[in-house]
Amino acid sequence: MEKVFKYSNKSIIFSIILVLISLIISISIGAAEISIDEIIGILLREFLGYHSNAEINNINKIIVLEWRLPRFCLGFLVGASLAIAGCGFQGVFKNPLADPFLLGSAAGAGLGVTLVIVNDLNYSFGIINSVQLGAFIGA
Known part of the structure:
Protein backbone atom coordinates (compact mmCIF):
# COMPACT_ATOMS: atom_id res chain seq x y z
CA MET A 1 0.00 0.00 0.00
CA GLU A 2 1.39 3.39 -0.98
CA LYS A 3 1.66 6.19 1.49
CA VAL A 4 0.14 9.48 0.47
CA PHE A 5 1.96 12.48 1.86
CA LYS A 6 -0.17 15.43 2.82
CA TYR A 7 1.52 18.70 3.60
CA SER A 8 0.00 20.76 6.36
CA ASN A 9 -0.42 24.50 6.16
CA LYS A 10 2.29 24.86 8.80
CA SER A 11 4.91 23.20 6.62
CA ILE A 12 3.97 25.31 3.59
CA ILE A 13 4.10 28.53 5.61
CA PHE A 14 7.41 27.45 7.15
CA SER A 15 8.83 26.76 3.66
CA ILE A 16 7.73 30.18 2.38
CA ILE A 17 9.29 31.90 5.40
CA LEU A 18 12.50 29.92 4.86
CA VAL A 19 12.63 30.99 1.19
CA LEU A 20 12.11 34.64 2.15
CA ILE A 21 14.88 34.45 4.77
CA SER A 22 17.24 32.86 2.25
CA LEU A 23 16.27 35.59 -0.25
CA ILE A 24 17.29 38.34 2.17
CA ILE A 25 20.53 36.58 3.15
CA SER A 26 21.44 35.83 -0.48
CA ILE A 27 20.85 39.41 -1.57
CA SER A 28 22.90 40.78 1.33
CA ILE A 29 26.01 38.78 0.34
CA GLY A 30 28.33 40.42 -2.17
CA ALA A 31 31.17 42.86 -2.72
CA ALA A 32 28.99 45.88 -1.97
CA GLU A 33 27.74 45.79 1.59
CA ILE A 34 24.01 46.47 1.69
CA SER A 35 22.16 46.40 5.00
CA ILE A 36 19.23 44.10 5.51
CA ASP A 37 17.00 47.09 6.31
CA GLU A 38 17.88 48.66 2.97
CA ILE A 39 17.25 45.39 1.12
CA ILE A 40 13.83 44.99 2.72
CA GLY A 41 13.06 48.64 1.93
CA ILE A 42 14.05 48.21 -1.73
CA LEU A 43 11.99 45.03 -2.14
CA LEU A 44 8.93 46.48 -0.39
CA ARG A 45 9.12 49.69 -2.41
CA GLU A 46 9.53 47.97 -5.78
CA PHE A 47 7.10 45.08 -5.40
CA LEU A 48 4.46 46.28 -2.94
CA GLY A 49 4.67 50.06 -3.33
CA TYR A 50 5.38 50.50 0.38
CA HIS A 51 7.66 53.44 1.15
CA SER A 52 9.65 52.83 4.30
CA ASN A 53 11.68 55.34 6.28
CA ALA A 54 14.95 53.65 5.31
CA GLU A 55 17.21 55.73 3.13
CA ILE A 56 17.80 53.90 -0.15
CA ASN A 57 20.90 54.50 -2.23
CA ASN A 58 20.19 54.42 -5.98
CA ILE A 59 23.33 52.36 -6.68
CA ASN A 60 22.33 49.78 -4.06
CA LYS A 61 18.87 49.65 -5.62
CA ILE A 62 20.41 48.84 -9.01
CA ILE A 63 22.70 46.22 -7.45
CA VAL A 64 19.80 44.52 -5.68
CA LEU A 65 17.26 44.62 -8.51
CA GLU A 66 19.51 44.03 -11.52
CA TRP A 67 22.22 41.75 -10.14
CA ARG A 68 21.45 40.00 -6.90
CA LEU A 69 17.70 39.39 -7.19
CA PRO A 70 17.99 37.78 -10.67
CA ARG A 71 20.88 35.66 -9.34
CA PHE A 72 18.68 34.43 -6.50
CA CYS A 73 15.71 33.77 -8.80
CA LEU A 74 17.86 31.83 -11.26
CA GLY A 75 19.43 29.78 -8.47
CA PHE A 76 15.99 29.05 -7.07
CA LEU A 77 14.68 27.93 -10.47
CA VAL A 78 17.75 25.78 -11.17
CA GLY A 79 17.44 24.11 -7.78
CA ALA A 80 13.74 23.47 -8.31
CA SER A 81 14.45 22.05 -11.78
CA LEU A 82 17.08 19.69 -10.40
CA ALA A 83 14.66 18.56 -7.69
CA ILE A 84 11.98 17.85 -10.29
CA ALA A 85 14.48 15.95 -12.44
CA GLY A 86 15.54 13.88 -9.44
CA CYS A 87 11.92 13.09 -8.61
CA GLY A 88 11.40 12.13 -12.23
CA PHE A 89 14.37 9.74 -12.14
CA GLN A 90 13.14 8.15 -8.94
CA GLY A 91 9.56 7.93 -10.18
CA VAL A 92 10.37 6.41 -13.56
CA PHE A 93 12.69 3.76 -12.16
CA LYS A 94 10.65 3.26 -8.94
CA ASN A 95 13.89 3.43 -7.01
CA PRO A 96 14.33 6.00 -4.23
CA LEU A 97 18.11 5.76 -4.65
CA ALA A 98 18.12 6.48 -8.40
CA ASP A 99 20.44 9.31 -9.39
CA PRO A 100 22.27 10.29 -12.60
CA PHE A 101 25.55 8.76 -11.41
CA LEU A 102 24.00 5.41 -10.55
CA LEU A 103 22.13 5.19 -13.85
Whole structure:
Protein backbone atom coordinates (compact mmCIF):
# COMPACT_ATOMS: atom_id res chain seq x y z
CA MET A 1 0.00 0.00 0.00
CA GLU A 2 1.39 3.39 -0.98
CA LYS A 3 1.66 6.19 1.49
CA VAL A 4 0.14 9.48 0.47
CA PHE A 5 1.96 12.48 1.86
CA LYS A 6 -0.17 15.43 2.82
CA TYR A 7 1.52 18.70 3.60
CA SER A 8 0.00 20.76 6.36
CA ASN A 9 -0.42 24.50 6.16
CA LYS A 10 2.29 24.86 8.80
CA SER A 11 4.91 23.20 6.62
CA ILE A 12 3.97 25.31 3.59
CA ILE A 13 4.10 28.53 5.61
CA PHE A 14 7.41 27.45 7.15
CA SER A 15 8.83 26.76 3.66
CA ILE A 16 7.73 30.18 2.38
CA ILE A 17 9.29 31.90 5.40
CA LEU A 18 12.50 29.92 4.86
CA VAL A 19 12.63 30.99 1.19
CA LEU A 20 12.11 34.64 2.15
CA ILE A 21 14.88 34.45 4.77
CA SER A 22 17.24 32.86 2.25
CA LEU A 23 16.27 35.59 -0.25
CA ILE A 24 17.29 38.34 2.17
CA ILE A 25 20.53 36.58 3.15
CA SER A 26 21.44 35.83 -0.48
CA ILE A 27 20.85 39.41 -1.57
CA SER A 28 22.90 40.78 1.33
CA ILE A 29 26.01 38.78 0.34
CA GLY A 30 28.33 40.42 -2.17
CA ALA A 31 31.17 42.86 -2.72
CA ALA A 32 28.99 45.88 -1.97
CA GLU A 33 27.74 45.79 1.59
CA ILE A 34 24.01 46.47 1.69
CA SER A 35 22.16 46.40 5.00
CA ILE A 36 19.23 44.10 5.51
CA ASP A 37 17.00 47.09 6.31
CA GLU A 38 17.88 48.66 2.97
CA ILE A 39 17.25 45.39 1.12
CA ILE A 40 13.83 44.99 2.72
CA GLY A 41 13.06 48.64 1.93
CA ILE A 42 14.05 48.21 -1.73
CA LEU A 43 11.99 45.03 -2.14
CA LEU A 44 8.93 46.48 -0.39
CA ARG A 45 9.12 49.69 -2.41
CA GLU A 46 9.53 47.97 -5.78
CA PHE A 47 7.10 45.08 -5.40
CA LEU A 48 4.46 46.28 -2.94
CA GLY A 49 4.67 50.06 -3.33
CA TYR A 50 5.38 50.50 0.38
CA HIS A 51 7.66 53.44 1.15
CA SER A 52 9.65 52.83 4.30
CA ASN A 53 11.68 55.34 6.28
CA ALA A 54 14.95 53.65 5.31
CA GLU A 55 17.21 55.73 3.13
CA ILE A 56 17.80 53.90 -0.15
CA ASN A 57 20.90 54.50 -2.23
CA ASN A 58 20.19 54.42 -5.98
CA ILE A 59 23.33 52.36 -6.68
CA ASN A 60 22.33 49.78 -4.06
CA LYS A 61 18.87 49.65 -5.62
CA ILE A 62 20.41 48.84 -9.01
CA ILE A 63 22.70 46.22 -7.45
CA VAL A 64 19.80 44.52 -5.68
CA LEU A 65 17.26 44.62 -8.51
CA GLU A 66 19.51 44.03 -11.52
CA TRP A 67 22.22 41.75 -10.14
CA ARG A 68 21.45 40.00 -6.90
CA LEU A 69 17.70 39.39 -7.19
CA PRO A 70 17.99 37.78 -10.67
CA ARG A 71 20.88 35.66 -9.34
CA PHE A 72 18.68 34.43 -6.50
CA CYS A 73 15.71 33.77 -8.80
CA LEU A 74 17.86 31.83 -11.26
CA GLY A 75 19.43 29.78 -8.47
CA PHE A 76 15.99 29.05 -7.07
CA LEU A 77 14.68 27.93 -10.47
CA VAL A 78 17.75 25.78 -11.17
CA GLY A 79 17.44 24.11 -7.78
CA ALA A 80 13.74 23.47 -8.31
CA SER A 81 14.45 22.05 -11.78
CA LEU A 82 17.08 19.69 -10.40
CA ALA A 83 14.66 18.56 -7.69
CA ILE A 84 11.98 17.85 -10.29
CA ALA A 85 14.48 15.95 -12.44
CA GLY A 86 15.54 13.88 -9.44
CA CYS A 87 11.92 13.09 -8.61
CA GLY A 88 11.40 12.13 -12.23
CA PHE A 89 14.37 9.74 -12.14
CA GLN A 90 13.14 8.15 -8.94
CA GLY A 91 9.56 7.93 -10.18
CA VAL A 92 10.37 6.41 -13.56
CA PHE A 93 12.69 3.76 -12.16
CA LYS A 94 10.65 3.26 -8.94
CA ASN A 95 13.89 3.43 -7.01
CA PRO A 96 14.33 6.00 -4.23
CA LEU A 97 18.11 5.76 -4.65
CA ALA A 98 18.12 6.48 -8.40
CA ASP A 99 20.44 9.31 -9.39
CA PRO A 100 22.27 10.29 -12.60
CA PHE A 101 25.55 8.76 -11.41
CA LEU A 102 24.00 5.41 -10.55
CA LEU A 103 22.13 5.19 -13.85
CA GLY A 104 25.04 6.28 -16.05
CA SER A 105 23.60 9.44 -17.54
CA ALA A 106 26.19 11.63 -15.79
CA ALA A 107 28.99 9.46 -17.16
CA GLY A 108 27.44 9.61 -20.63
CA ALA A 109 27.24 13.39 -20.44
CA GLY A 110 30.88 13.51 -19.39
CA LEU A 111 31.82 11.28 -22.32
CA GLY A 112 29.94 13.54 -24.75
CA VAL A 113 31.71 16.64 -23.42
CA THR A 114 35.08 14.87 -23.54
CA LEU A 115 34.58 13.85 -27.17
CA VAL A 116 33.67 17.41 -28.15
CA ILE A 117 36.67 18.93 -26.35
CA VAL A 118 39.24 16.34 -27.47
CA ASN A 119 38.16 16.56 -31.11
CA ASP A 120 38.18 20.38 -30.97
CA LEU A 121 34.56 20.68 -32.08
CA ASN A 122 33.84 23.91 -30.23
CA TYR A 123 31.07 25.59 -32.23
CA SER A 124 28.07 27.73 -31.34
CA PHE A 125 24.52 27.37 -32.57
CA GLY A 126 22.77 30.48 -31.27
CA ILE A 127 22.81 30.24 -27.49
CA ILE A 128 23.74 26.54 -27.49
CA ASN A 129 27.35 25.55 -27.96
CA SER A 130 28.70 22.17 -28.95
CA VAL A 131 29.88 21.30 -25.42
CA GLN A 132 26.33 21.57 -24.09
CA LEU A 133 25.01 19.66 -27.07
CA GLY A 134 27.61 16.90 -26.51
CA ALA A 135 26.56 16.60 -22.86
CA PHE A 136 22.90 16.39 -23.84
CA ILE A 137 23.51 13.75 -26.51
CA GLY A 138 25.81 11.74 -24.23
CA ALA A 139 23.30 11.67 -21.41
